[in-house]
Amino acid sequence: MSFDILFNQFMSGIARAALLFLVASGLSLTFGVLRVLNFAHGSLYMLGAFISYSIWKFLLMPVLGFYIAAIVAALVMAALGLLIEFVLLRRLYSRGWPEQLLATYAIVLMITDLVKWAWGGKFLSIQRPKPFTGAVFLFDFPFPSYNFFVIGLGLILVVFLWWLVYRTRLGDIIRAAASDREMVAALGIPIPWLFTLIFVLGSMIAGLSGAVTAPFGSVALGMDIEIIVECFAVVVIGGMGSLPGTLLGSFIVGQVYSFGIMFKPELALAFIFMVMAVVLIIRPWGIFGRPER
Amino acid sequence: MLQNQIKEEKSLLQRGWWLILLIVLSLIVPFIITEFYLTILCEALVMSLLALSFNLLFGYMGQLSFGQAAFYGLGGYTVAMLMTKAQFNFWLSLIAGPVLAAIIGLIVGFFCVRLRGIYFAILTLAFGELIFFIVFKWHNFTGGDDGIQGVFPPEFLKSLISYYYFILIVFLLSAFILWKIIHSPFGQTIISMRENSERTEFLGINIARYQLIAFVIAAAFAGLAGAIWVPFYRSVAPSYLTWIKSGEPVMAAILGGPSLFFGPILGMFIMTFFHAWVLGFTVYWPVVMGALILVVIFFLPGGILGFIHEKVNQRRERLNQLMEK
């Protein structure tokens, strides 16, 4: 078990963490502000992956193809998010969490069949985009350079979200609405549009994440549930509705996944659950979360 | 001493004349309908048991569990594996099914009850997926995606009609037990937990503990449903444990009405026959389920029985007001 291998796995874990953060941050944002846990977030991620695949296949442009496909997928998911929020979710804010959860669950069911109908049950993947097709050697071990792209994207998102939430007026409104939405509404801020904006932003990030994951070769039915379960582990471990928590949770789950795969691939998911179980026993509200009372 | 009387729960006999009618009907129905419909009826009864187990947690305790299919599947796999691999007898396997489901329910539930509401719901989904994943991948032990075939009931239950009666008896007994549980002090406790969890906690109830007990009971009955279904179908497969399967009792409960005991049963009967019909011309059942869930949420909150119950109460109110004038 040389250092080089360990370091390689560690870096893979960071790449995985970046991907997880890409997806989980949208979920965390939506939950923090809207107080709705969007079950269908994973479905938007999956749909984003499939759509980016089809666009990439259609464009057949060697360098820009992937990037255009990713951006288009993100925009299409943003539009779908807009549709979902406007037509469905909006009418449910006054109802309880069970109805909201059930509605998003219904959307998961519908999207999963949509994907099955449109793309069948195949396993699809996109070629890694240039200039990230090769590998970089870390301590004599090849590390796919595409992972650096993913990590870079994750970092950009961290910075963007941090800037948005802590350095802009919109961010102030977001944080205020997360604590007390009635007060914010009373101050004349159009809460419905704020919610729509946040949901659309979350959906767009989900779609983008899906496109980004496509070159890893795992675009298939079932990735919606897979990712939502992992995202949930991230949020449980890191802490509910907390961006630093999501970051830490992503890091932990990413590393557990990476080393779990190295150790025994079939049990990687089980290892993640074990960590989650431990957190649930000693600190159910997550590492950066706050207890209810 | 005041002469007041509380609204006594009318005995099952008094207000249950329609129930007696249904039971009599269920006893003679094998001689009225075709084999095709009898098979669907068997499925409806088994799935209704699953739906009742779910509704213990949802309608009465106020928590959503998206993982009941895992216990249903575990019950089924236990029977299948004990009978085909260990040559256990039918009756022992049938008991082992819900017992194993209850044990796993205890372990999973222990973690899930540390959280409430939305988090509880997604945790149940997550654990359900984990269990599905383990069953699916462990090819050597569970047969993986091939499932297990060749699970046969004892000779005297091999015919459709006789197995139907077997399912009916198990269903009626289970429904009766669940009814008793709901109307017992334990049932009253979990209802109070749903109504005002904080108030109940401050009356001395350890909320997590009671949620766990309810979770285990629900897991056991879900496991029983799986256990009696597998010998009927002669096989079991990982599809029994998917998150989509977990959605069926959820759908049934909200369609029929979670606030009434018979709601999930009505909902599941409608769903089972509707499912059979839909499968006749398309394989895309999830999208139909999703659309139905949305329709119920928006147009029929409280489900069918809930809707009827509202109307009846409104009429009663109006009559009372008229009489007072």
Added chain:
Amino acid sequence: MFLQTQGITKEFGKLRAVNNVTLEIKKGDIHAIIGPNGAGKSTYFNLVTGYHRATSGKVLFRDKEITNLPAYSRCNLGITRSFQITSIYPKLTVYESVLMGLLSHRKVTLNFFSSAKKFFKEEVWRTLEDVGLADQANTLGDSISHGDKKRLELAITLGTEPELLCLDEPTCGMSPEETDIAMSLIKKFSEERGLTILFTEHDMSVVFGIAKRISVLHQGTLIADGTPQEVRASEEVQKVYLGGSA
């Protein structure tokens, strides 16, 4: 010794809501905790009843340390509370609500097969008559008046047959008539059922009307503790609370 807090402190981040309060509640007393807004009365209450966990200090009940016990355990030991924002069962009937307290206290909640409604009929009716809600026994919790809801909550808590009953602003939102009724009820239960009562209040007439001992909090610190006369006469209290005049 009945109930004692020793140097109890509660911090919320940088805010110290309750600061090193050492106080004793004697058995059989009707003991009031008063103080201006933000004094920490509710927080102190929450520390005694287990709603919050103390940052430091101890809570002892009958020589047993309960500082780290969860709320439900404290209730099982004999400490029950009511909430400032009335906490009842909106969709259960008045009867069923009162029954719940009894079911819990008499430890029959793990009975899975008997009919719940058959239990403790006498005790429920007696409590309902005592608080004057017997005629509304079949009414749903959210259909009764505000004052009745407060009485209902009192009735529910009595179901647990507590030794120490903690009432958080029991007359909050009540009319003068309702307040009088509530006061006499509290006094009655204290005498008839041998309850020790700890309560917080803003209404001074209620406090000086029924309290045997009064403790005064100001910005989380205990500034006075004694009989109503002693508290009234205290300069500190006058300065802080009564605006300098007697």
